[in-house]
Amino acid sequence: MSTDASAGYDRRDWQEWHEQRIASAGEPYGPLSLTGTHWLADHPEGRIPAVPGLWADDGDHVLLTAGGEDGLTLDGKPFTGTVALAPDHAPIPASRVAHGDRRLVVLRREGLWAVRDFDPRAPARRAFTGIEATPYDPRWRVRGRFRPYGEHRSVRVENADGRERGLGLGGEIVFALDGTEHTLRAAVEADGSLWAVFADATSGDGSYRFRFLRPGAPAADLAVDVDFNRALLPPCAFADHFICPFPPPGNTLPVAVAAGERNLAEG
Incomplete structure (x- = not known):
């Protein structure tokens, strides 16, 4: 498959994902x-x-x-x-x-x-009228590597309801953007997939104050598909009554991640 054809497939796949996200958010018990x-x-x-x-x-x-x-x-x-x-x-x-x-x-x-x-x-x-999201851009999809911790760690972070709670962390996702290496501390879900809470230079100014990234499970060599096109609004962006954790120390990227979901659509 050519590069152009592959990019076209990725865009279609992302569009289907985006439409499904909107549909799921608007479900009766979304x-x-x-x-x-x-x-x-x-x-x-x-x-x-x-x-x-x-x-x-x-x-x-x-x-x-x-x-x-x-x-x-x-x-x-x-x-x-x-x-x-x-x-x-x-x-x-x-x-x-x-x-x-x-x-x-x-x-x-x-x-x-x-x-x-x-x-x-x-x-x-x-x-609800939809979710604002940046159209797919292949530059925001990179290969990374998962660096697991030797033991489970937990850090105390503020939650969206103003209370502080523990956030479990299993390791770090290491990746490069425009030649500069970055890391995100991540939890490991029961199915092996990863979950990172992050902020960036657009947070609160062009996108919600923080977002989620949910890569799949690392490969056998610990490679990870890091796709910021699929950066997610946290549940507390949809309703104030969720208790989403804020990003842990080290998870605020110094770059503007102009990709993924940004905010709820207005009007």
């Missing part, structure tokens, strides 16, 4: 539908405004108590009584607790429990 993340520690009496039921931290579980007037369902059936809930790991539409079309998702972070409220009628979802 990120735009999140209307609240309610930490039980902020509601010790168990009553969460706008969320039916009584929610209590029971250590390894959340105890939900509901009456008929709460209108809750559990596993698709009307629910009254008390049930012990573990964190939801299934897709949002399959969450155990619902209130009409709303899905109430149980979340746990660093020992603290929360309930997330996903509502398909959220104003942000109704107002």
Whole structure:
């Protein structure tokens, strides 16, 4: 395949990816539908405004108590009584607790429990018109190498909700842009793929304040496809109620990465 033909294929592939990202964001239970993340520690009496039921931290579980007037369902059936809930790991539409079309998702972070409220009628979802993204440019796709740490590391970073939490890191992605070497500290997901939170010279001035990069799993020789054309807006760009981590120290690139998703489209 010629270079021109290969570039054309990459552009088409990127366009399909971009269109799928827009479609996924606008789905009934996509990120735009999140209307609240309610930490039980902020509601010790168990009553969460706008969320039916009584929610209590029971250590390894959340105890939900509901009456008929709460209108809750559990596993698709009307629910009254008390049930012990573990964190939801299934897709949002399959969450155990619902209130009409709303899905109430149980979340746990660093020992603290929360309930997330996903509502398909959220104003942000109704107002959504798309994602601004820079058209594909092959110069922003380079080969890199993953340099794993000898042991798992964790750093404390501020999150989008103003709280500080641990961010696990498994190594560094090393790559060059215009002849200059850069590194990004990255987490290793359960499937072996990598995840880096980064900022650059466009952050907050032409693009969102930080973005995600999700390369696939490194090859056997630890080579990594570093494609900034697929830089992602974090979930907190779609709804204020996500708790995305900010970039860890060392992950602010000194160059302007004019590639990938930039912001939500206006109007």
